[in-house]
Amino acid sequence: MAAAPKSMHRSSSRPQLDVSGAAIQGNLEERDPSILLPNQSDDISHLALDIGGSLIKLVYFSRHADHSNNDKRKKSLKERLGISNGNRRSYPILGGRLHFVKFETRKLNECLDFISSKQLHRGGIDLHTWHSPDDNAIIKATGGGAYKFADLFKERLGVSIDKEDEMDCLVAGANFLLKAIRHEAFTHMEGQKEFVQIDHNDLFPYLLVNIGSGVSMIKVDGDGSFQRVSGTNVGGGTYWGLGRLLTKCKSFDELLELSQRGDNRVIDMLVGDIYGGMDYSKIGLSASTIASSFGKTISENKEPSDYRPEDISLSLLRMISYNIGQISYLNALRYGIKRIFFGGFFIRGHAYTMDTISFAIHFWSKGQAQAMFLRHEGFLGALGAFMSYEKHGLDDLMAHHLVERFPMGAPYMGGMIHGPPLGDLNEKISWMEKFVRKGTEITAPVPMCPPGTTGVGGFERPSSKGDTLRSDASAAFNVGVLHLVPTLEVFPLLADPKTYEPNTINLSDHSELEYWFTVLSEHMSDIVDKAVASEGGTDDAKRRGDAFAHAFSAHLARLMEEPAAYGKFGLANLLELREECLREFQFMDAYKTIKQRENEASLAVLQDLLMELDSMSEEARLLSLIEGVLAANIFDWGSCACVDLYHKGTIIEIYRMSRKKMRRPWRVDGFDNFKERLLGSGDEKPKTHKRALLFVDNSGADIVLGMLPLARELLRRGTEVILVANSLPALNDVTAMEIPEIVAEAAKHCDILRKAAEAGGLLVDAMVNIQDGAVENYASAPLMVVENGCGSPCLDFRQVNSELAAVAKDADLVVLEGMGRALHTNFNARFKCDTLKLAMVKNQRLAEKLVQGNIFDCVCRFEPAV
Numbered sequence: 001m002a003a004a005p006k007s008m009h010r011s012s013s014r015p016q017l018d019v020s021g022a023a024i025q026g027n028l029e030e031r032d033p034s035i036l037l038p039n040q041s042d043d044i045s046h047l048a049l050d051i052g053g054s055l056i057k058l059v060y061f062s063r064h065a066d067h068s069n070n071d072k073r074k075k076s077l078k079e080r081l082g083i084s085n086g087n088r089r090s091y092p093i094l095g096g097r098l099h100f101v102k103f104e105t106r107k108l109n110e111c112l113d114f115i116s117s118k119q120l121h122r123g124g125i126d127l128h129t130w131h132s133p134d135d136n137a138i139i140k141a142t143g144g145g146a147y148k149f150a151d152l153f154k155e156r157l158g159v160s161i162d163k164e165d166e167m168d169c170l171v172a173g174a175n176f177l178l179k180a181i182r183h184e185a186f187t188h189m190e191g192q193k194e195f196v197q198i199d200h201n202d203l204f205p206y207l208l209v210n211i212g213s214g215v216s217m218i219k220v221d222g223d224g225s226f227q228r229v230s231g232t233n234v235g236g237g238t239y240w241g242l243g244r245l246l247t248k249c250k251s252f253d254e255l256l257e258l259s260q261r262g263d264n265r266v267i268d269m270l271v272g273d274i275y276g277g278m279d280y281s282k283i284g285l286s287a288s289t290i291a292s293s294f295g296k297t298i299s300e301n302k303e304p305s306d307y308r309p310e311d312i313s314l315s316l317l318r319m320i321s322y323n324i325g326q327i328s329y330l331n332a333l334r335y336g337i338k339r340i341f342f343g344g345f346f347i348r349g350h351a352y353t354m355d356t357i358s359f360a361i362h363f364w365s366k367g368q369a370q371a372m373f374l375r376h377e378g379f380l381g382a383l384g385a386f387m388s389y390e391k392h393g394l395d396d397l398m399a400h401h402l403v404e405r406f407p408m409g410a411p412y413m414g415g416m417i418h419g420p421p422l423g424d425l426n427e428k429i430s431w432m433e434k435f436v437r438k439g440t441e442i443t444a445p446v447p448m449c450p451p452g453t454t455g456v457g458g459f460e461r462p463s464s465k466g467d468t469l470r471s472d473a474s475a476a477f478n479v480g481v482l483h484l485v486p487t488l489e490v491f492p493l494l495a496d497p498k499t500y501e502p503n504t505i506n507l508s509d510h511s512e513l514e515y516w517f518t519v520l521s522e523h524m525s526d527i528v529d530k531a532v533a534s535e536g537g538t539d540d541a542k543r544r545g546d547a548f549a550h551a552f553s554a555h556l557a558r559l560m561e562e563p564a565a566y567g568k569f570g571l572a573n574l575l576e577l578r579e580e581c582l583r584e585f586q587f588m589d590a591y592k593t594i595k596q597r598e599n600e601a602s603l604a605v606l607q608d609l610l611m612e613l614d615s616m617s618e619e620a621r622l623l624s625l626i627e628g629v630l631a632a633n634i635f636d637w638g639s640c641a642c643v644d645l646y647h648k649g650t651i652i653e654i655y656r657m658s659r660k661k662m663r664r665p666w667r668v669d670g671f672d673n674f675k676e677r678l679l680g681s682g683d684e685k686p687k688t689h690k691r692a693l694l695f696v697d698n699s700g701a702d703i704v705l706g707m708l709p710l711a712r713e714l715l716r717r718g719t720e721v722i723l724v725a726n727s728l729p730a731l732n733d734v735t736a737m738e739i740p741e742i743v744a745e746a747a748k749h750c751d752i753l754r755k756a757a758e759a760g761g762l763l764v765d766a767m768v769n770i771q772d773g774a775v776e777n778y779a780s781a782p783l784m785v786v787e788n789g790c791g792s793p794c795l796d797f798r799q800v801n802s803e804l805a806a807v808a809k810d811a812d813l814v815v816l817e818g819m820g821r822a823l824h825t826n827f828n829a830r831f832k833c834d835t836l837k838l839a840m841v842k843n844q845r846l847a848e849k850l851v852q853g854n855i856f857d858c859v860c861r862f863e864p865a866v
């Protein structure tokens with residue numbers, strides 16, 4: 001039933017720009033009309049580079065052709081709901097993906113091969129002014145290498161490098177990240193990462209401290225408005241240079257790694273060394289405070305070789321980090337700045353370095369100023385160079401337009417390339433197989449230990465001793481691919497979008513992470529079986545199934561090791577990651593057959609259910625309908641406990657059993673309030689809801705015997721109903737694309753549903769002859785379907801499809817159904833309209849934590865409009 005949407009086409013071949021048949025789309029008068037490339041099947045790209053002394057950072061944008069406008073059903077729905085494309089037909093932002101990739105500068109050739117194989121240099125095309133790629137193609141680049149290697153780029157790729165000022169780029173990159181990415185900035189204190197939500201309207205001024213070989217301190221006052229106010233020659237180069245002289249280390253990372261095992265007390269003179277182990281409390285210095293970096297070495301009769309390289313490295317790291325922290329603080333003080341962002345290659349996500357800098361800022365400012373770090377800090381320059389394209393298409397980008405994805409495998413890792421660039425899925429799987437066979441880095445279960453701390457006040461030696469420093473290659477996992485989706489919007493009925501947090505469970509609590517890690521690991525083989533079976537169980541499907549399992553395990557292991565590795569990450573993200581990972585290995589709908597089978601079985605008994613309902617009083621019917629939704633929510637192939645149940649009986653048997661067990665009061669029971677709102681109490685006749693949005697969950701009994709009968713009741717009462725379903729499959733959830741067929745079947749047994757579906761344009765065949773504007777002639781309130789814009793079992797109301805956002809404006813009732821959408825996410829969310837949250841809790845631990853109950857307890861929570 002569910003054909004894969006066209007936008008999920010398989011990208012395999014190299015992008016070749018096919019400009020034949022190019023045409024301006026829509027209004028020619030418009031300033032920046034979009035250009036349609038009817039024959040362009042793959043990516044169109046922009047590329048920008050930051051070529052530093054040790055690393056080349058690459059940012060490129062790829063744009064997929066958008067076929068979504070051709071959907072007949074969507075067009076008719078838009079007409080019916082009066083959603084015009086008029087003012088947003090041509091989105092100011094281009095949909096596409098922003099990729100982040102790194103190479104070592106000494107492997108420049110690999111970088112050139114990569115660019116060439118993906119034809120990124122040929123995509124340096126201005127989509128608006130429509131300059132086709134030619135011999136004069138240019139690439140924007142910053143960093144010293146833009147000068148040093150310009151000739152090589154011309155020779156190898158035939159492109160000219162357009163050099164951009166490094167400082168301009170840093171600032172443009174930082175401004176873009178801080179405005180467009182929700183949790184880009186974070187603090188790092190005593191081993192704990194805390195993501196910070198920056199208020200766009202209160203961003204400036206800030207101090208940007210870029211720690212490269214040397215250090216620049218830049219006061220940023222706005223876009224393109226900044227001043228380099230200070231700097232220091234004691235920076236990353238000093239650490240590496242002195243470190244090399246003193247320890248014979250071969251690389252910066254090796255030196256940093258050594259520091260992890262170091263003890264600086266052997267080298268540094270501490271206050272306690274001077275005061276016989278005592279604090280100098282009169283001026284607030286503890287015994288462990290460093291009085292003089294390297295000071296202890298002067299009073300001992302030791303040779304340099306008597307000192308351990310580990311200890312030297314740590315002393316050096318602390319000396320330089322504190323010094324930078326102190327100078328930064330003084331400059332912040334000088335200009336009255338509270339926020340200091342640190343970036344540059346010296347930091348490279350190293351926990352101890354960040355802790356040390358944070359401590360210094362905190363210490364000197366007495367807690368008044370805050371050191372912050374950026375997830376994409378390594379890409380500031382390259383991003384800035386990208387922004388310097390005259391029309392980069394990212395000007396109006398907002399956080400809700402961006403979705404970060406973490407595809408597996410080079411070169412998609414947003415980091416170092418392991419081997420040659422990958423062309424297609426087959427190469428990717430081979431790479432995965434090799435990578436996994438070669439080492440166990442990404443599959444081995446990682447020891448579960450809480451993140452290390454740096455000890456009291458950051459002045460003790462690091463207790464994270466023994467943890468391995470993540471190499472740059474694996475740290476690269478931290479940066480995903482940014483999907484730019486201009487059709488996403490904030491759900492307008494959120495009571496307070498600023499404080500809205502979708503996730504109910506906080507995964508930064510290590511025991512939670514551990515628990516869900518285990519649940520998802522245990523569910524892996526079942527999901528792989530279903531996925532492989534959905535593709536006919538072929539050898540190719542089995543191979544992809546294995547690759548999926550490896551990839552998802554690798555993600556889990558990475559997150560166990562560093563819960564904040566992918567930014568602010570909740571249970572909803574974890575569940576979505578699994579779906580994305582399935583799609584990455586081209587399992588478009590793993591539960592396809594199961595869903596079909598269950599839809600059919602449920603549709604077969606629908607008529608009986610409707611007859612039974614119709615014989616009841618209004619009040620009894622309403623209760624029975626809610627019971628029906630809760631009971632049918634038991635059909636959930638994502639819950640281990642439920643999957644066990646399915647071995648014990650047929651769908652209808654389980655459904656009947658589940659209904660029979662319904663006992664009020666439910667664990668959370670707001671039914672009486674809901675009933676009163678709908679039916680009124682005493683003589684009072686309440687106002688009928690105008691439009692209800694029903695966020696549906698699973699296929700089969702859940703939609704057919706649960707949500708559809710509820711929708712029917714609302715329709716019968718004169719409320720317009722919009723069924724809101726997933727855009728893409730997730731577990732056994734029903735998708736928006738599948739619903740019309742289900743409704744058409746159901747309508748065969750029910751006049752109310754048939755009329756409503758016809759009025760809503762759901763029965764395409766029946767509505768073929770309906771003229772525009774004829775909708776009003778229908779006596780029935782319409783039943784419609786809108787997609788939510790996502791492919792996950794959960795829902796983040798900060799990023800929903802723009803059509804949903806448009807229809808929500810007139811809605812006065814929201815029904816959220818299922819564990820994913822009403823418990824894991826949105827349990828605590830408040831809306832501007834009446835809200836009903838319905839779910840069966842199919843997990844013992846969640847039942848205990850959330851509602852102090854037990855598995856299979858039910859939640860019926862009614863919240864009147866805020």
Ligand SMILES: CC(C)(COP(=O)(O)O)[C@@H](O)C(=O)NCCC(=O)O
Pocket residue numbers: 519575633635636637638639640641697698731793817818819820821824839842843844
């Ligand atoms: C994935 C789910 C959120 C889907 O539940 P639904 O929204 O369909 O009610 C849920 O099945 C779940 O949390 N499963 C994992 C927990 C478990 O297996 O116990």
Ligand SMILES: [Mn+2]
Pocket residue numbers: 636697698731732733793818820
């Ligand atoms: Mn579900």
